[in-house]
Amino acid sequence: MIAFCGYANTDLVVSVPVLPVAGARVQATAVDWGDGGMAANASVAAARAGAEARFAGVVGTDRTSEAFLGALRADGVDTAWTALTGVLTTAVVLVTPDGERSIISQDDAVTPDHVHRIALATAAAGGLLYLDGYRFPAAADALVDTMVRSLVDLDGCEDPEAAQRALSTVDHVIVGRDLADRLFGNADHTALAADYDVHLAVTGGALGWWLHTPTGETHHGRALDVAVVDATGAGDCFAGSYCAELDRGATPAAAATYAGIAAGLSCTRPGARAGAPLRPEVLDLMHRSPTSDEEPSCA
Numbered sequence: 001m002i003a004f005c006g007y008a009n010t011d012l013v014v015s016v017p018v019l020p021v022a023g024a025r026v027q028a029t030a031v032d033w034g035d036g037g038m039a040a041n042a043s044v045a046a047a048r049a050g051a052e053a054r055f056a057g058v059v060g061t062d063r064t065s066e067a068f069l070g071a072l073r074a075d076g077v078d079t080a081w082t083a084l085t086g087v088l089t090t091a092v093v094l095v096t097p098d099g100e101r102s103i104i105s106q107d108d109a110v111t112p113d114h115v116h117r118i119a120l121a122t123a124a125a126g127g128l129l130y131l132d133g134y135r136f137p138a139a140a141d142a143l144v145d146t147m148v149r150s151l152v153d154l155d156g157c158e159d160p161e162a163a164q165r166a167l168s169t170v171d172h173v174i175v176g177r178d179l180a181d182r183l184f185g186n187a188d189h190t191a192l193a194a195d196y197d198v199h200l201a202v203t204g205g206a207l208g209w210w211l212h213t214p215t216g217e218t219h220h221g222r223a224l225d226v227a228v229v230d231a232t233g234a235g236d237c238f239a240g241s242y243c244a245e246l247d248r249g250a251t252p253a254a255a256a257t258y259a260g261i262a263a264g265l266s267c268t269r270p271g272a273r274a275g276a277p278l279r280p281e282v283l284d285l286m287h288r289s290p291t292s293d294e295e296p297s298c299a
Helices: 038-048 064-072 112-125 138-142 160-169 177-184 189-196 234-248 252-266 277-286
Strands: 002-004 011-014 028-034 053-055 089-095 101-104 129-131 149-153 172-176 199-203 209-214 218-221
Touching: 002 038, 002 112, 002 234, 011 129, 028 038, 028 177, 028 218, 038 053, 038 064, 038 129, 089 138, 089 277, 112 129, 112 138, 112 209, 138 160, 149 160, 160 172, 160 177, 160 189, 172 177, 172 234, 177 189, 177 199, 189 199, 189 209, 199 252, 218 252, 234 252, 252 277
Parallel strands: 002 053, 002 129, 011 089, 129 149, 149 172, 172 199
Antiparallel strands: 011 028, 089 101, 199 209, 209 218
């Protein structure tokens, strides 16, 4: 079981010819609404990979929140651990024709106390806890003495000290390559993983992914050669798929191999969540077009 504790939001997706700079006026080519949020998107990716996924964020009691949770349930995600004590936040997503995007997000009501309660419940169930990068450094204290297996996707974390707290707290860290450079500077990622006793997965879009282990090993997977339609949610798909494979019992390297292919496939379809593939699609492509030397976790 995996508990996904973090963002849920409504996405206002605006298609634009180019990402605007300060003071620029850009004409939108399309405006759409959809469901999003890092943790919610990742929970759907995990459910489509066959995992028992539970969304454990915070929304409201209004019709929009209920419709949001209903969509999660329709994808096989359990929402019983979702708190109804806040509001469903909104994110504005700007997407260009080549799939690049910028996101403006709104703060949510996931408090350290909420993280602590979910961590205890997840540990009691023998599950894996997912957190997004917005939770740190506060989540580091919330996880103390919970004994929960945990993972953080550092997307959303812009504070190097908060990132270091995450590295020292959780078992698995996922971070985009550009963000890793901002957070960790010129630090050697293999050394970071060993120093903090953590599995550190660095994703690089078209460059593929790297997994650095606590024992000093580095694994690399190539990116799928695909025509990118929309990269929104690809990182969430990687994180959710990686969690699903870990929960299934795969090695971290095999989990990253699966997640890399799932994330690549997600870029070929529009939407932050709709593109997350089903497990048979990923396994079929893994066997036909392997992107690393790692073996699938199961047939």
